[in-house]
Amino acid sequence: MRFFRAIRWLFCSALLLIAFTPALSLPAQAQTTQCGLATSITFPIDTNQFQIVQDFGAPSPRYQGRYHTGEDWYGGRESSYGTQVHAVANGQVTFSSPNGWGRDGGVIIIAHKFPDGTTAYSMYGHVTDATGIQFPAPFTCVKMGDVIAAVGAPRPAPHLHFEIRTNQPDIPGPGYTDQDPVDLGWRRPSKFVDNWQAWFLKSALWHADIADETGPIAPPVELPDHSLLTLDAQRVLRVSSDGRVLWRVNLPEPAVGLIGQSSGILIAFASGKMQMITADSALGESWQATSAFDSPPMLAGTLAIFHAPNNGLVALSADGRATVWQLSGVAPILRWASNGKTLGLMTADNSMLSISLDGKLINRALLREPGSLALNNGALLAYTRGGFWTVADDGTWALTFPDAPPGGRVSAAAENAQQLFLFDGATLHAYDSAHTQQWATPLPGVEGNVTLSIYDKVVLLTSNHGDIIAVQASSGGVCNTTRIYGSNRSREWHSLDDDGVLRVYVADQIIGLNWNKFLMACGQ
Numbered sequence: 001m002r003f004f005r006a007i008r009w010l011f012c013s014a015l016l017l018i019a020f021t022p023a024l025s026l027p028a029q030a031q032t033t034q035c036g037l038a039t040s041i042t043f044p045i046d047t048n049q050f051q052i053v054q055d056f057g058a059p060s061p062r063y064q065g066r067y068h069t070g071e072d073w074y075g076g077r078e079s080s081y082g083t084q085v086h087a088v089a090n091g092q093v094t095f096s097s098p099n100g101w102g103r104d105g106g107v108i109i110i111a112h113k114f115p116d117g118t119t120a121y122s123m124y125g126h127v128t129d130a131t132g133i134q135f136p137a138p139f140t141c142v143k144m145g146d147v148i149a150a151v152g153a154p155r156p157a158p159h160l161h162f163e164i165r166t167n168q169p170d171i172p173g174p175g176y177t178d179q180d181p182v183d184l185g186w187r188r189p190s191k192f193v194d195n196w197q198a199w200f201l202k203s204a205l206w207h208a209d210i211a212d213e214t215g216p217i218a219p220p221v222e223l224p225d226h227s228l229l230t231l232d233a234q235r236v237l238r239v240s241s242d243g244r245v246l247w248r249v250n251l252p253e254p255a256v257g258l259i260g261q262s263s264g265i266l267i268a269f270a271s272g273k274m275q276m277i278t279a280d281s282a283l284g285e286s287w288q289a290t291s292a293f294d295s296p297p298m299l300a301g302t303l304a305i306f307h308a309p310n311n312g313l314v315a316l317s318a319d320g321r322a323t324v325w326q327l328s329g330v331a332p333i334l335r336w337a338s339n340g341k342t343l344g345l346m347t348a349d350n351s352m353l354s355i356s357l358d359g360k361l362i363n364r365a366l367l368r369e370p371g372s373l374a375l376n377n378g379a380l381l382a383y384t385r386g387g388f389w390t391v392a393d394d395g396t397w398a399l400t401f402p403d404a405p406p407g408g409r410v411s412a413a414a415e416n417a418q419q420l421f422l423f424d425g426a427t428l429h430a431y432d433s434a435h436t437q438q439w440a441t442p443l444p445g446v447e448g449n450v451t452l453s454i455y456d457k458v459v460l461l462t463s464n465h466g467d468i469i470a471v472q473a474s475s476g477g478v479c480n481t482t483r484i485y486g487s488n489r490s491r492e493w494h495s496l497d498d499d500g501v502l503r504v505y506v507a508d509q510i511i512g513l514n515w516n517k518f519l520m521a522c523g524q
Contacts, residue, residue, distance in 0.1 A: 363395025
């Protein structure tokens with residue numbers, strides 16, 4: 001009898017242990033691909049409703065300056081708690097506990113296998129099952145978009161802590177680290193999702209990983225075979241036409257730009273040193289210019305014009321060997337354009353400068369905020385808060401479109417003989433040659449410095465925040481849109497080559513898109 005009592009006690013104890021175990025997790029060695037590959041990816045919450053209130057890697061005063069291992073997404077007062085949280089991609093649950101972070105709520109971790117053979121783990125912290133949403137059990141498979149939990153109520157306010165990591169597949173993790181979280185296996189979540197969304201496009205041909213998130217330091221030099229020579233930190237790289245890094249050359253000091261020449265490529269160093277490099281990576285002759293530089297070269301006419309640390313301009317001959325002229329009193333440059341006769345500059349002190357290519361300041365206009373510049377048939381165009389202007393070679397401003405929507409810091413413009421396109425920071429407008437509006441297409445979420453380009457029947461919008469949007473010129477219909485990672489620290493460059501590949505370089509990657517496939521129905 002005592003034997004059966006003992007068996008019953010052991011059985012009940014086991015049931016109690018299972019019932020009150022705070023978390024069930026899938027050991028890392030037990031992970032399989034039984035849940036299939038991730039073939040698409042999304043954010044765990046609606047990014048139109050939620051915003052990042054504590055960024056990845058940000059030092060926290062509440063935690064002795066330690067670095068944040070994820071992104072905290074907040075949807076506003078009285079509207080965050082209870083919001084559904086979704087799995088970002090197909091995967092297998094490796095950890096799931098409503099008490100994973102104790103009083104700060106639950107934690108769920110999902111393993112995702114990607115087509116390139118890599119594995120990453122999405123982690124959802126400060127989540128709850130108190131609203132009636134049952135947490136998925138460990139070992140189970142989830143699909144992208146599945147509701148897995150709800151936003152809980154941690155300190156100091158309801159929000160979602162979202163991580164992407166390559167480590168710690170089955171433990172909640174610290175939330176903050178003493179070291180840079182990237183070095184420990186965490187990844188910037190928004191960057192990871194944005195990039196994979198772009199890489200999953202049918203039009204995505206390849207991408208090249210570059211090291212410096214502030215890149216491109218300067219526009220790359222395109223070679224006849226469509227490969228690119230580009231600067232990355234203190235290196236020169238050659239990227240093939242299909243995205244392979246063919247070689248890297250470490251430089252002895254920081255550089256600010258590359259200038260393509262018939263005899264090779266010229267490297268301009270911040271110190272003013274100039275040095276040749278061949279397409280096969282051989283460094284050649286070097287010499288010293290008369291000034292240091294703190295900007296990429298602006299190629300105008302036969303000159304390479306640099307901004308100098310003393311708030312001046314230095315114009316070098318095309319071969320970089322002679323100083324042609326210098327001009328003082330020029331603030332750091334935000335945007336520039338040249339029609340081959342005049343150089344137009346938007347500067348950080350809210351000015352637009354017109355400068356002749358022989359080095360004379362023609363005009364300085366004070367603005368409420370910097371605007372954008374464009375060219376059309378040799379005319380220099382300025383789009384500002386005050387309207388759309390033509391700037392003559394003698395510096396005279398003529399208001400050619402007084403009813404234009406206000407431009408400014410986030411604006412962009414492009415014009416050809418048939419149409420004028422203006423982006424005012426929220427909406428892309430199209431006008432005919434008489435400035436009668438044809439259509440207006442809202443483009444919500446576009447951020448940063450924006451560029452408009454006209455390619456046949458399509459307007460392409462790009463930004464240093466990684467926006468890539470194609471709009472049909474005749475109707476304003478959005479052909480396609482994607483985004484790669486970018487930020488205020490980044491710059492943007494793009495080129496549509498005769499091989500049908502749109503190359504876009506923002507932050508630390510170059511992506512190659514099949515242009516016709518990216519246009520979808522617009523390309524037919």
